[in-house]
Amino acid sequence: xxxxxxxxxxxxxxxxxxxxxxxxxxxxxxxxxxxxxxxxxxxxxxxxxxxxxxxxxxxxxxxxxxxxxxxxxxxxx
Numbered sequence: 001x002x003x004x005x006x007x008x009x010x011x012x013x014x015x016x017x018x019x020x021x022x023x024x025x026x027x028x029x030x031x032x033x034x035x036x037x038x039x040x041x042x043x044x045x046x047x048x049x050x051x052x053x054x055x056x057x058x059x060x061x062x063x064x065x066x067x068x069x070x071x072x073x074x075x076x077x
Contacts, residue, residue: 001052001053001058001061001075001076001077002050002051002052002053002075002076003023003034003050003051003053003061003065003073003074003075003076004034004041004046004047004048004049004050004051004073004074005024005031005032005033005034005045005046005049005072005073005074006046006047006072006074007031007032007033007045007046007072008046008072009070009071009072010031010032010070010072011069011070011072012026012030012031012032013068013069013070014026014032015064015067015068015069016032016064016065016067016068016073017032019060019063019064019067020057020060020061020063020064022035022054022057022060023035023051023053023054023057023060023061023064024064024073025040027040027042031045032072032073033045033049034049034050034051035051036051036052047074050076061073061075062075
């Protein structure tokens with residue numbers, strides 16, 4: 001599974017980071033980004049900031065995507 005966030009749609013609610021802090025984080029700009037081993041994929045973000053999801057975090061990533069009010073989390077199975 002791979003995941004990325006469209007920051008143009010992100011509302012900054014932070015639910016994704018609460019549900020799965022291993023994969024998602026909020027930065028000072030108030031937007032969510034994906035992380036890989038603690039490294040934030042914010043340069044570039046968006047679809048160029050796609051990350052592989054650890055197998056044990058897949059369910060949490062799916063939950064975060066379904067709960068996201070901005071519907072900005074995209075999953076590639």
